[in-house]
Amino acid sequence: MTASQTARQLARAELTRAIKASATRQLGETGAAALSLRAVARDLGLASSALYRYFPSRDALLTALIVDAFNAIGAAAEAAAVGPGAPGARWLAACRAVRRWALAHPQEFALVYGSPVPGYQAPPDTVDPATRITRLLAALVLEAHAQGQLCPPAQPLPGPGLITRRVLDPLGGPPAEPYADLVERSLTLWISLVGTVSFELFGHLDAVVTDFDAYFDATVVVAAEAVGLAVPLGE
Structure with missing residues (x-):
């Protein structure tokens, strides 16, 4: 060269x-x-x-911005989750990192988690960056399960399962009892994370919540409890 x-x-x-x-x-x-x-x-x-x-084209530029945003927010979550702590504590750290990134980059967060852009079709190369956070979530939940730190649900969801085979097949199918609905429950962690950040970022919690930091942590705990994942606060 x-x-x-x-x-x-x-x-x-x-x-x-x-x-x-x-x-x-x-x-x-x-x-x-x-x-x-x-x-x-x-x-x-x-x-x-x-x-x-x-x-x-405009779509090529949009795709580049979307890939960059997903990779940046995924990298922030992954970096925060590194460490020897319990899976629940590391999940809380990752969630907080996602929120910090979103508050610092509202336009980019809105681009990837806001309203779809009319006429834009995301190409396949956006899929891997877009799933970095969900893969992290799954890894932490599976780690908690392997370490015996996951509690089975008090009230299992009634069948049949609600997750597509496209998701379940790479996982080897649904988990064994008493965790057969673990994938459905784990999805609530991601939805709660993105939803709570979006509500705060777009002003839907203004004049509703007195302490945004504390409320965000509370939503993480509530969502994690539904999965059986213990998330310690005050850390």
Whole structure:
């Protein structure tokens, strides 16, 4: 690799970051549905034709922003969950990390967990980044189960199962009794996490909750109790 090639690569990477940053600002100002490559080009003082060499369409730019957001929020959760603590404590740490990231990056969170963008179809390469948090959740629940730290439900959900085979087959089918409904229950952890963060971020809890930090932790505990996962507070 020559010095000129390295310089071109660095320049391309820098301009790619600038394009994404401009697009993210536009998300906050006009929303994802109104994202425009021409507006980004004007913001950066570029010709539209130059921008299309980096992102051939609005959807390509949206996909790049979505992948970046999912990877960033997933990385934040994974980093927080590292450590020797009990699975429940590490799950709480991961949830708090997701909330911190969302509050610091509201436009990106809204992009991936807000209203769908009309006309946009997410390509397959968004799936792996999008499932980083759910894979982390599953790993912590399975770890708690393996360590005997998971309590069976007091009232099992009535059958038949509510989760598709597409999800269950890679797991080897439904868990054995008394945890046959564990996958259904575990889904509530992810939904509670994203839902609570969304309600806070979009103002639905304003004038309702007195302490957002404490309320967020409480929702994590309530959701975890439904799974049988002990989440210690005050840590």
